[in-house]
Amino acid sequence: MRARPTLEKVAARAGVSRATASRVVNGSTRVAPQIRDAVNRAVEELGYVPNQAARSLVTQRADSIALVFPEPATRVFSDDPTFAGIIRGVSMEIEEADKQLVLMLTGMTGGYQRVERYATNGHVDGVVIASMHGTDPLPGILARRGVPVVCSGRPTVPSSLPYVDMDNAGGAERAVRHLMERGRRRIATIAGPQDMIAGIDRLNGYRAVLRDSDRRSIVAVGDFTRESGTSAMRQLLADDPEIDAVFVANDMMALGAMPALRQAGRRVPDDVAVVGFDDIPAASYTEPPLTTVRQPTVEMGRRLARMVLDLEEKTQVMLPTELVVRESTAF
Amino acid sequence: MRARPTLEKVAARAGVSRATASRVVNGSTRVAPQIRDAVNRAVEELGYVPNQAARSLVTQRADSIALVFPEPATRVFSDDPTFAGIIRGVSMEIEEADKQLVLMLTGMTGGYQRVERYATNGHVDGVVIASMHGTDPLPGILARRGVPVVCSGRPTVPSSLPYVDMDNAGGAERAVRHLMERGRRRIATIAGPQDMIAGIDRLNGYRAVLRDSDRRSIVAVGDFTRESGTSAMRQLLADDPEIDAVFVANDMMALGAMPALRQAGRRVPDDVAVVGFDDIPAASYTEPPLTTVRQPTVEMGRRLARMVLDLEEKTQVMLPTELVVRESTAF
DNA sequence: GGGGAGTGTGAGAGCGCTCTCTGGAAGAAT
DNA sequence: ATTCTTCCAGAGAGCGCTCTCACACTCCCC
Secondary structure, three states, rough: OOOOOOOOHHHHOOOOOOOOHHHHOOOOOOOOHHHHHHHHHHHHHOOOOOHHHHHHHOOOOEEEEEEEEHHHHHHHHHOHHHHHHHHHHHHHHHOOOEEEEEEEOOOOOOOOHHHHHHOOOOOOOEEEEEEOEEEEEEHHHHHHHHOOOOOOOOOOOOOOOEEEEEEEEHHHHHHHHHHHHHHOOEEEEOOOOOOHHHHHHHHHHHHHHHOOOOOOOOOEEOOHHHHHHHHHHHHHHHHHHOOOOOEEHHHHHHHHHHHHHHHHOOOOOOEEEEEEOOOOOOHHHOOOOEEEEEOOOHHHHHHHHHHOOOOOOOOEEEEEOOOEEOOOHOO | OOOOOOHHHHHHOOOOOOHHHHHOOOOOOOOOOHHHHHHHHHHHHHOOOHHHHHHHHOOOOOOEEEEOHHHHEEEEEOOOOHHHHHHHHHHHHHHHOOOOOEEEEEEOOOOOHHHHHHHHOOOOOOOEEEEOOOOOOOOHHHHOOOOEEEEEEOOOOOOOOEEEEEOOHHHHHHHHHHHHHHHOOEEEEEEEOOOOHHHHHHHHHHHHHHHHOOOOEEEEOOOOOOOHHHHHHHHHHOOOOOOOOOEEOOOHHHHHHHHHHHHHHOOOOOOEEEEEOOOOOOHHHHOOOEEEEEEHHHHHHHHHHHHHOOOOOEEEEEEOOOOOOOOOOOO
16 A cells, blocks of 8 residues: 555556556547556556656646735735635635645745746746735736736736736725715725725725715725724824715724724714725624625635636636625614 | 756756756755855756656655645634634745645545545645544544644544644633633633534633632533624523623634623623633724633644654644733723 | 775666557558 | 558657766775
8 A cells, every 4th residue: 555556557457558548547538448447447446646746747737826925915814814715716726627726925035036936947837826916026027937827906007917806996986885875975985005906996986986976085094904994094083073984995994993983982883884895704793793895705716716727718807896785884 | 948947957067967966956965065066056047946846756755745624624714813824834834844835625525535645645745634623534544544644633532643732721721710810700601612622622621620619610502603602692691690701712702792792781891701712813803802812823833834844853732822811801 | 005995976777657659450442 | 452541559758857876086094
C-alpha cells in the first residue's frame, strides 16, 4: 500500500502498453472498448492515481490556480465575510474542474515578488486576485507576463483586464431611492475610501440620485472601518444637525455610525434612517437590524474561477446587488 | 521572456555542470565560493525559478500542504472568524517554509474521497484538518495511510493523533469564576453541541467551577448558532427566572441570548451578566460590549502548520485562552 | 615521495508521465 | 487479389530536475 502504483503497473496488469493506459486514463475515445475496460479495472484494483508532478512536467500545465489576497485585504480578512464568500465560490468551481486551489496571502514584505515569481513560472494555470485597490500593480504585471489573471472588482482606471465586479453604483442608487421613498429629506452619506472602486462607485451612486432630485449631497469619508464610521457620523451631525437619513458605504461603518447617532440623542430609525452596504451577518443582529445592500459574494467567486479557467465567454462581468430592507429604515 | 530558463541554461551560462548548478540552487555548502557566485549571478540574470513539477517528480515531495475544511466547517465559514485566523496563521508559517498552501473545502458530496485520494498520493506533504467534530473519520484514515496529519482541536476520544487545541475548559472556568467574583449567584450556561470538543470542554469547565462552590448547574444546550442562543436563553429563563448570570459557550449564541434577555425584561448587565466565548469582532460592538474568552486563532494556525511540517517537537499542544472583560459583566 | 583521506565537480540515470511517430491489422476501394 | 485508407496499439523520446557514483585534485602523514 505504501508505494503508489504507476501507470506502468496499471498497463502491465491490464496487459497493454503504458501509452494505451495513459490514453484510457485521460479519456481518449480512440481505444477499443474491451481494452478500455481492462485498463479501468486495473486502475480500480490498484487504486491508481496519476502523479500530478509527472503530468505537469510534460504537459506544462499545473492544474491548479492561485487565489491571491494582497496584503491590505489580508488585514481585514478576519472581519469581512466577503472574502469567505469569494473563497467558497472559487473553491466550488475549482473543485468541479478537478483542479487545485492554491491560496496566497501576500505577506508584509516581498509578497508581490513571491506571487510574481511563483505565477510567472508555470506553477499555476491562472491567478485570481482579490484586490481591493484599483492601483494594485500585480494584475497588470501578471497579465503582461502572459499569466491568465482575473480581478475581483473593476480597476479604477479603464483597462482591458478581465474582472468580475458588483453593481456598487446601482446598489447605492437603490438604497438612496429607498430612503427617499420612505420620506427622508436630508440624506447624508458616509463614503468609503476613494482609491477603491467600491468606495468610488457607491459614492457616485449616491450622488447621482441626489442630483436627479435636486438635493445637495452631504458627504463624510471613512475608510471602511467601524471607528471611521463613528467619527464620520459625528462629523456629519456637526455639519448638519437636520440630517434624517444616512447612506453608509459599508455595514462595518454603519455599525460604528449607529452608536454615534445614539450618543447624539438620535433614534434609529425614528430620527435618522440608516442604510449600510455588504449585508454582513452582523447587520441583521444590530438594534435595530440594518437595511443594507447584499452582494453575491459566492457567485462572484464562481465567476472569477470560471473566467480564469476560460469557461466564461465574457471577460468583464457585473453582478447585480440587492437591497435588503430591515428596521433601520422603517417609517 | 516567454520560455522560462532551465537549470541547464543556468549551468551553461555559469560554465558549470547541471549538477553543480543544482547544488548551488539548493544551498549545498560543498561548492567553491567563486563557482557559487557565478551560478547565483546566472540565476539572477536569467530570472531562473526551479520547476516545481520536475523537482517534485524526483524528490517525491510536493512542497505544499493541504488545509482541509470539512463540510460542516465550510458552512459556518463565513460567520466564524476562527477559520480566517487559522488560515492566516497556517499561511504565514507555510510561506516562511517556502511551501504552498492548498486549500480544500470539502464539498457536499464525495469530499472525503477527494481529499483522501489527493492526499494519499503524494500530492501534498501533509494535511492540516480544521475539523470541528471529534468523530471526523478523515484524520484517522489519512494517518493510517501514512500521511502526516494534524487536527485543530483535540479528538473527542483519546488518540495519538497530533493536534493543536485551545484551553476551552480553562477559559470556561475563568469566565465562570469571573462571574462569581462579580457577585453573581445563580449562574446558568448555554452549552455548545456535545459532539464537538469545544462544546464538551466548555461545559466541563463550567461544571467544574460550580461543583467546587457547591452550586447547581443550570444548563441549556445550543448548536453554536445565534438562533439557538435565543431559544436556549428563553428556556433558561423559563426554567429558572432567578438567573443573574449566564456563561454562553460561544459569542454567536451570546449575541442571540441578549435580545431574548431584553425581551424578557432583563437588563444586561444589571439584572443578568453575560459572558461569551471566542471574541469574535461583533462581541465588541454589542450593546453592551460582551465579556468573552479570546482564542489565539492565528497562533493556532501557526502551530498547526509547524507541526505538520515537523518543526515542532511536541505533537499535542494546548494553547492558552484569555478572558476579555467588557461591560456585559460589569458590577 | 607514495598511498590514503578528504574535497569539489561532472556524468548519467531515472522520477512518472504524455505525445509523436511508427507499424500492423482490418476494412474499403480498385 | 492488390493497393489504399483507416484505425488502434506500442515504442521511445524527453519534460526539468536531483542524486548517486565515479573521478580528479589537493593536502597530509609516514
